[in-house]
Amino acid sequence: MMKWQPRKKAYFRQGVALQYLGRHADALAAFASGLAQDPKSLQLLVGMVEAAMKSPLRESLELTYQQLRRMKLDKSPFVVVSVVGQELLTHGFHGASVVVLEAGLRIGTCSLKLRGSVFSALSSAYWALGNVEKSVLYMQQDLEVTKTLGDQPGECRAHGNLGSALFSKGSYREALANHRNQLVLAMKLKDREAASGALSSLGHVYTAISDFPNALASHKQCALLAQQTGSRLHEARQLGNVGAVYTALGDFANAVRSHEQHLDIAKSLENRREEARAYSNLGSAFHSQRDFDKAVSYHGRVLQLAQELGDRAIEMRAYAGLGHAARCMQDLERARVHHQHQLEIAEELQDRAAQGRASSNLGEFLKI
Numbered sequence: 421m422m423k424w425q426p427r428k429k430a431y432f433r434q435g436v437a438l439q440y441l442g443r444h445a446d447a448l449a450a451f452a453s454g455l456a457q458d459p460k461s462l463q464l465l466v467g468m469v470e471a472a473m474k475s476p477l478r479e480s481l482e483l484t485y486q487q488l489r490r491m492k493l494d495k496s497p498f499v500v501v502s503v504v505g506q507e508l509l510t511h512g513f514h515g516a517s518v519v520v521l522e523a524g525l526r527i528g529t530c531s532l533k534l535r536g537s538v539f540s541a542l543s544s545a546y547w548a549l550g551n552v553e554k555s556v557l558y559m560q561q562d563l564e565v566t567k568t569l570g571d572q573p574g575e576c577r578a579h580g581n582l583g584s585a586l587f588s589k590g591s592y593r594e595a596l597a598n599h600r601n602q603l604v605l606a607m608k609l610k611d612r613e614a615a616s617g618a619l620s621s622l623g624h625v626y627t628a629i630s631d632f633p634n635a636l637a638s639h640k641q642c643a644l645l646a647q648q649t650g651s652r653l654h655e656a657r658q659l660g661n662v663g664a665v666y667t668a669l670g671d672f673a674n675a676v677r678s679h680e681q682h683l684d685i686a687k688s689l690e691n692r693r694e695e696a697r698a699y700s701n702l703g704s705a706f707h708s709q710r711d712f713d714k715a716v717s718y719h720g721r722v723l724q725l726a727q728e729l730g731d732r733a734i735e736m737r738a739y740a741g742l743g744h745a746a747r748c749m750q751d752l753e754r755a756r757v758h759h760q761h762q763l764e765i766a767e768e769l770q771d772r773a774a775q776g777r778a779s780s781n782l783g784e785f786l787k788i
Contacts, residue, residue, distance in 0.1 A: 431457070432467055444475035445508055445516035452501045452523035459497045459527045469500065477507045498529040506541045514548045521545065536565030536574070543581065556585050576605035576614050583621055587628070596625050616645050616654065623661055627668065636665045656685035656694055660701050667705050675705045696725040696734050703741045707748070715745045736765040736774060743781055756782065 431454025438447035451468035455461060472481055484503055488494040505520035521542050529535055543558035559582045566574035583598030599621045606614035619642035626635035643658035663678030683698035703718035719741035726735035743758030763778035 430454075432464055435464075435467055435471060439471050439474065444471065444477075445513035447471045448475065448504055448508065449516045449519035449523075452504070452520040455497045455501055456523035456526040465495070465497055465500060468504065469494075472504050472507075477504070477511060480510070481507050498524055498527045498534070501527060502534065502538050502541075505538070509541055509545050509548075512548075514545050517545045518542065518549070532565055532569060533571075536562055536569070536571075539565060540578075543585075547585065552585060552589055556582065556589070559585060572605055572609055573611070576602055576609060576611065579605065580614065580617055580621065583625075587621070587625055592625055592629050596622070596629075599625060612645060612649055616642050616649075616651075619645065620658065620661070623658075623665070627665060630668075632665055632669050636662065636669070639665060652685055652689055653691065653694065656682050656689070656691075656698070659685070660697060663701055663705065667701075667708050670708075672705065672709050675708075676702065679705055692725055692729055693731060693734065696722045696729070696731070696738075699725070700734075700737055700741060703745075707741070707745055710748070712745045712749045716742060716749075719745060732765050732769060733771075736762050736769070736771075736778075739765070740777070740781070747784070 431450050435447045435450035435454070438444075438450055448468060448471055451464055451471060454464045455468065458464065469485070472478070473485075481504070484507075485494065488496075488499060488503070493499045501520055501524040505517050505524055508514075508517035508520055521538050524538050525535070525542075539558045539562040543555045543562060546552075546555035546558065559578060563575065563578040563582060566572075566578050579598045579602040583595045583602060586592075586595040586598060599618050603615060603618035603622065606612075606618055619638045623635045623638035623642065626632070626638060639658050639661040643655050643662060646652075646655035646658055659678050659682040663675045663682065666672075666675035666678060679698055679701045682701065683695060686692075686694035686698050699718045699721045703715045703722065706712075706718065707715040719738050723735060723738035723742065726732075726738055739758045739762040743755045743762060746752075746755035746758060759778055759781040763775065763782060766774035766778050
């Protein structure tokens, strides 16, 4: 049995009604869905443009639309729908942007480059919606387009995005391959920023698979590159990563030295958030040596900075460190209170992974 497909008039009426209700993003999605079924409908195309110009997108979209008119592309349904979809994405209307951009793909275009830009935008939209599988699917299509076009900067970018997404899924072998390709292309293009990003990502992947020598080499190279380009903040963060790998290797002296260098740069930049990260890393390093008094001292400094900054994520990290140290010092009630604070902030931030960690920490007390 064939599915019933609403006619273009129904989409047009729906778009007008949603626009009247102030649901501008949904209105644009309705017009785009209609155009996907009938790309030749001037009524739907004009309706979509008018709706876009009455929406919060107008300020950023108006100049782009004027350029499309000069290029005589303002009557191309694919171009108009794709531009609106990407503007919705930029403004944070992720669900509507997916509907509009996928409608653009159904309308179709002969331009591989334009189709590639839609694949890239869709990968970002699905990523923002937390749909990693769909995001990876579009990243792979984006990568194939860049290869076909011989677009090496685009290919480098696509490998980096794909590597990061695969890393988040725990697909470390595939992530490693993509970040290696990203690094090779970045070096070929003499793109230091892309090379730095690739080295940092490689360091994290190597750490995840416990290949600490390669992790150390990657983060050290990245820190050196940041130093050469005068990117002090990036250098500081990479020194923090170097210190974390030294901690994992059990090389306490080099770990502390790296974290203190991280802290010195953060202070010189007067970057208090980065300073908090350095103190947190120092707390973890001393914890690994069972020097819990010093660990508590450093995590306490993190908590103080986080509260002064009003940064709940850093505050949550401080409570986690304080809770672990208190538990190791057999101060179980204090540890429970710290982990309870950690869980409350995780719930406030709606961070499911952090909620899981905090709940696990609290669950340990049920076993005692």
